[in-house]
Amino acid sequence: MNIWALPPLISSIISIFILLYIFNLDLKSKFNRIFFLVVIVSFIWSFSEFNYRVTNDYQVALVWTNIAKIWIFILPLTFDLILTFVDKKIKNKILYYILLYLPIVSLYVIDMMNLVMSDLVKSYWGYSYIKPANPYFNAIYLILVTVICLLNGFLSLYYALKRKRIKDFIFLFAIFLPIIVGILTDVILPIFLKILVPGLTTACFTITFILIAIIIKKYNLFMPDLKKSIETILLTMSDALFILDTDFKIKIVNKSASDFLEYREEEMLNKTILLFISEKSLTHFIRMIKFAMQHDYIIKDEEALFLSKNEEEIPVSFSCSVIKDNNKQIIGLLLIVRDITSRKKLEEILEITNESFVNIIEKSIEGIIIVDKSLSINYMNPIAKRYLNMLEGEILYRFPYDNISSYSIEEIEINIGNNEKGIGELITIPTKWKKNDAFLIIIRDITTRKEIEKKLISSLKLKENLLAEIHHRIKNNLQIVMTLLRLPLRFSDNPILKSILLDAQFRIKTMALIHEKLYKDENFFEINFKDYIIELTDFLLSFFQMQKDIKVELSIDDVNFDSDTSISCGLIITELFTNSIKYAFNNKEDEKIITITLKKENNNFTLIYKDNGSGLPEGISLENINTTGLYLIKLLAIEKLKGMLEIKSENGLEYNIYFSITDDYI
Amino acid sequence: MAKIIIVEDDALILDDLKNSLSRAGHTIIGSFAKGENALIDIEKEKPDLVLMDIKLEGYIDGIETAAIIKFKYNIPIIYLTAFSNEKFVERSKQTEPIAYLLKPFSEEELIKAVDKALNK
Numbered sequence: 001m002n003i004w005a006l007p008p009l010i011s012s013i014i015s016i017f018i019l020l021y022i023f024n025l026d027l028k029s030k031f032n033r034i035f036f037l038v039v040i041v042s043f044i045w046s047f048s049e050f051n052y053r054v055t056n057d058y059q060v061a062l063v064w065t066n067i068a069k070i071w072i073f074i075l076p077l078t079f080d081l082i083l084t085f086v087d088k089k090i091k092n093k094i095l096y097y098i099l100l101y102l103p104i105v106s107l108y109v110i111d112m113m114n115l116v117m118s119d120l121v122k123s124y125w126g127y128s129y130i131k132p133a134n135p136y137f138n139a140i141y142l143i144l145v146t147v148i149c150l151l152n153g154f155l156s157l158y159y160a161l162k163r164k165r166i167k168d169f170i171f172l173f174a175i176f177l178p179i180i181v182g183i184l185t186d187v188i189l190p191i192f193l194k195i196l197v198p199g200l201t202t203a204c205f206t207i208t209f210i211l212i213a214i215i216i217k218k219y220n221l222f223m224p225d226l227k228k229s230i231e232t233i234l235l236t237m238s239d240a241l242f243i244l245d246t247d248f249k250i251k252i253v254n255k256s257a258s259d260f261l262e263y264r265e266e267e268m269l270n271k272t273i274l275l276f277i278s279e280k281s282l283t284h285f286i287r288m289i290k291f292a293m294q295h296d297y298i299i300k301d302e303e304a305l306f307l308s309k310n311e312e313e314i315p316v317s318f319s320c321s322v323i324k325d326n327n328k329q330i331i332g333l334l335l336i337v338r339d340i341t342s343r344k345k346l347e348e349i350l351e352i353t354n355e356s357f358v359n360i361i362e363k364s365i366e367g368i369i370i371v372d373k374s375l376s377i378n379y380m381n382p383i384a385k386r387y388l389n390m391l392e393g394e395i396l397y398r399f400p401y402d403n404i405s406s407y408s409i410e411e412i413e414i415n416i417g418n419n420e421k422g423i424g425e426l427i428t429i430p431t432k433w434k435k436n437d438a439f440l441i442i443i444r445d446i447t448t449r450k451e452i453e454k455k456l457i458s459s460l461k462l463k464e465n466l467l468a469e470i471h472h473r474i475k476n477n478l479q480i481v482m483t484l485l486r487l488p489l490r491f492s493d494n495p496i497l498k499s500i501l502l503d504a505q506f507r508i509k510t511m512a513l514i515h516e517k518l519y520k521d522e523n524f525f526e527i528n529f530k531d532y533i534i535e536l537t538d539f540l541l542s543f544f545q546m547q548k549d550i551k552v553e554l555s556i557d558d559v560n561f562d563s564d565t566s567i568s569c570g571l572i573i574t575e576l577f578t579n580s581i582k583y584a585f586n587n588k589e590d591e592k593i594i595t596i597t598l599k600k601e602n603n604n605f606t607l608i609y610k611d612n613g614s615g616l617p618e619g620i621s622l623e624n625i626n627t628t629g630l631y632l633i634k635l636l637a638i639e640k641l642k643g644m645l646e647i648k649s650e651n652g653l654e655y656n657i658y659f660s661i662t663d664d665y666i
Numbered sequence: 667m668a669k670i671i672i673v674e675d676d677a678l679i680l681d682d683l684k685n686s687l688s689r690a691g692h693t694i695i696g697s698f699a700k701g702e703n704a705l706i707d708i709e710k711e712k713p714d715l716v717l718m719d720i721k722l723e724g725y726i727d728g729i730e731t732a733a734i735i736k737f738k739y740n741i742p743i744i745y746l747t748a749f750s751n752e753k754f755v756e757r758s759k760q761t762e763p764i765a766y767l768l769k770p771f772s773e774e775e776l777i778k779a780v781d782k783a784l785n786k
Contacts, residue, residue: 481770482682520750
């Protein structure tokens, strides 16, 4: 087979594929149609070229070459394609098509009459026309073809340069390629340079078509057909659509409309739309659509109640606009209706929720105010207005307290009614209001609470004063007791009586010191034991210091005891201390030391009293007690403190008292 | 020995004080239960020392009486009291007392405080 027959063969095959591709896209667009025609002409041309190149039969070649003469129609079709591609509007279409196609039809006729080329000649690429027939017709033919080709070329070049878009440049290249190759192989080379070459224009056109097809695909050039689109919209849109005539009769209705009103389409057609509207909203609906017709106005989002087939009222929102003919006469109405049942239910729920919420807020006994960052009031409930002493109907634009900050709590003066002032607690909490930063301010009437607090404080103060007074009186009475104890000494010189009364005075002083500490520290329930023992030993030392030179060493853990425990321990120490001073150091020449220790371990305590004196007199033990002092110590340690008493008499005397106390007093 | 005036509204305590101080060799030139009565006597007698209770029967308390005695006659004062809280101490401090004898006090404490006041 002649290899030069292959390019047109491939071109014709590719053309078929392109035709199928375009056919499947949409044949209703103008660009599509023109392009389709161009490709058909090109296919005939390339298929004919393949046949007359491949055949050895002169007659067959002659038939195919005549068929191929149709190629010339590619030129006006391409011109038309370019103008359609650039969306150039042609005002006088008849003149345009006459001017475009008349010269071409003339050339085609001349060519078919064999006035352009003479006879077929077989070359190495197959049959082709070589020699001109009539030189004048030939020249006219060539000049006109060249002019149209150049016109096409420059037109596409002009728009490409003007619009500077990639798709325009690709289109320019697609148009230019066959023009240049065609002029080169069919005009310049054979006529001016006398070089015969096989024509490659069909192959170049194939490249052109591929490029255009790519542009179509890539840039989605095929606009969908308007009518088809409208049909699709009507079918798929969720809103009900009615097209009414001027008497409001339904002329077109979509599926959604028949779905939501539960009528079949034919049941609705030619019926007045008013039949499908509830009486409750009929007047409003008629007024709206009449207004639209009278004023050529587009009604939007109006609400109405439609009636379904089973007489159920359906809340809808509708839009309405007029439809006009070419003479701008109103011929009907377009009515779009949206079922808003769900929205209405939601609105209803929201309204109920909102109503409940507002009800709670409005009836709250706490003042609630929303202020923005600049302290402008966005909302305040009635009680807040009363608290801030606003008159009925008065609007306060700015919150009257400047120094509010997040999570602050402060007390303010508020109006609690009848021009009576009270105390309010103002709490500020950061919040959001309509998506902006704001403060939620709560004002709480704490007048009563404050009054109770005041009474409580006053009552507490009174109790404190009473307790202080009681302690004062106790101390005063203890002074009287001491006075009474001293009275017998005025009338007696008995040393034993004097000693007994003196001991009694020490015991009273020990107890008085407890009251002194409870009263002085203003803590009426417990005292610091270490401080107490320091004061007690100071007193005892001070009393005896003229007689004895004694060193007292204290090692007492930091604990607080209730008054009972303190008195018990204090009396024990007083007894032991006076005993040590009276008896233990009588014959002692070296240093006299008294050590008092209190150790705390959890709730267990060890009180150790120690002196370096003469020790326990012979015949005296815990089991055999014959002194008041030791009897008192045993009584206090074992019975009062519920503890254990241990006496050691080595290098002096040592008393160990072990006792426990519940947490309440530690 | 010193001339002492005692201002104390409790008869028993007053008697005990008189007895203790007399035995210590001092002369009690006057004893009163009311501050205002004491002031009249002090004007006449000019004692060496005044022992002053805080709570008194009359219109003025011990501190008020002591204040007049201190600033009018500059006579040393020893307070005898069962009060010992800060409020009292702060108030009484302004009268610059020589000592406080906190009730109940022993005879020894009393004598020691008086001796200290007179020797100062």
